[in-house]
Amino acid sequence: MCIEENVLRIREQIREAALAAGRKPEEIQLCAATKMNDAQAVRRAIAAGVDCCGENRVQELTAKLKDNAYEGKPVHFIGHLQTNKVRQVVGKVDLIQSVDSLHLLKAIQQEAAKQNICQEILLEVNIGQELSKSGFGEQELPEILEQMCDFPNIFVRGLMAIPPICQNHGDNDKFFRKMYNLSVDITAKKYDNVCVTVLSMGMSDDFQQAIAMGSTMVRIGTGIFGPRNYQSPI
Numbered sequence: 001m002c003i004e005e006n007v008l009r010i011r012e013q014i015r016e017a018a019l020a021a022g023r024k025p026e027e028i029q030l031c032a033a034t035k036m037n038d039a040q041a042v043r044r045a046i047a048a049g050v051d052c053c054g055e056n057r058v059q060e061l062t063a064k065l066k067d068n069a070y071e072g073k074p075v076h077f078i079g080h081l082q083t084n085k086v087r088q089v090v091g092k093v094d095l096i097q098s099v100d101s102l103h104l105l106k107a108i109q110q111e112a113a114k115q116n117i118c119q120e121i122l123l124e125v126n127i128g129q130e131l132s133k134s135g136f137g138e139q140e141l142p143e144i145l146e147q148m149c150d151f152p153n154i155f156v157r158g159l160m161a162i163p164p165i166c167q168n169h170g171d172n173d174k175f176f177r178k179m180y181n182l183s184v185d186i187t188a189k190k191y192d193n194v195c196v197t198v199l200s201m202g203m204s205d206d207f208q209q210a211i212a213m214g215s216t217m218v219r220i221g222t223g224i225f226g227p228r229n230y231q232s233p234i
């Protein structure tokens with residue numbers, strides 16, 4: 001697997017999907033989902049031109065930060081974050097994409113206030129209403145957004161979703177479309193500490209569909225690094 005070739009290929013596919021949808025290719029950011037790939041692989045992806053990296057596990061993030069693996073590009077947290085680990089993530093990443101509960105918002109606020117910083121985040125939406133997934137329900141979102149004025153050290157940059165695993169291309173279009181509509185609704189409303197510019201959706205198997213439906217950030221792991229080896233985690 002050649003990371004450099006993969007990044008170029010994905011970029012081209014992003015470009016084609018954007019143009020086919022009448023969108024500008026530069027509206028779409030490529031986030032490398034780096035889980036289970038070492039610092040060396042991360043550096044290669046950055047050198048090849050990804051826009052940012054997304055890390056899932058706190059332990060891996062901490063180790064790779066120590067290695068300066070993300071140098072030159074922003075790093076995002078994209079995995080489920082436990083409240084007892086916020087201290088290792090807040091202020092260490094440019095964006096926490098996966099904020100999935102009010103409880104976690106409170107913990108991030110507390111830590112960001114302590115560090116006297118403003119932490120940028122995305123709200124994760126459980127758009128497929130799956131029991132196995134975390135995230136806010138669509139109906140919950142307005143209430144949460146209303147409350148953002150009580151979180152002065154947090155700024156909401158947008159929404160993120162991981163729709164259900166799909167069998168066929170196009171299966172998730174309805175979820176992508178729902179996410180796009182949610183982001184449009186929020187933009188129209190104007191909440192304190194909220195300015196929606198990021199709609200993070202689409203992974204290796206469905207990023208072209210996500211782009212057609214308005215994604216501004218795709219998170220690609222396998223398409224860049226090849227299949228993950230779950231037998232030998234780093």
Ligand SMILES: *Cc1c(COP(=O)(O)O)cnc(C)c1O
Nearest residue numbers: 033078203204219220221222223
């Ligand atoms: C692993 C991961 C991805 C990328 O998945 P691929 O199918 O390998 O592209 C994207 N988003 C999140 C939150 C992930 O954990």
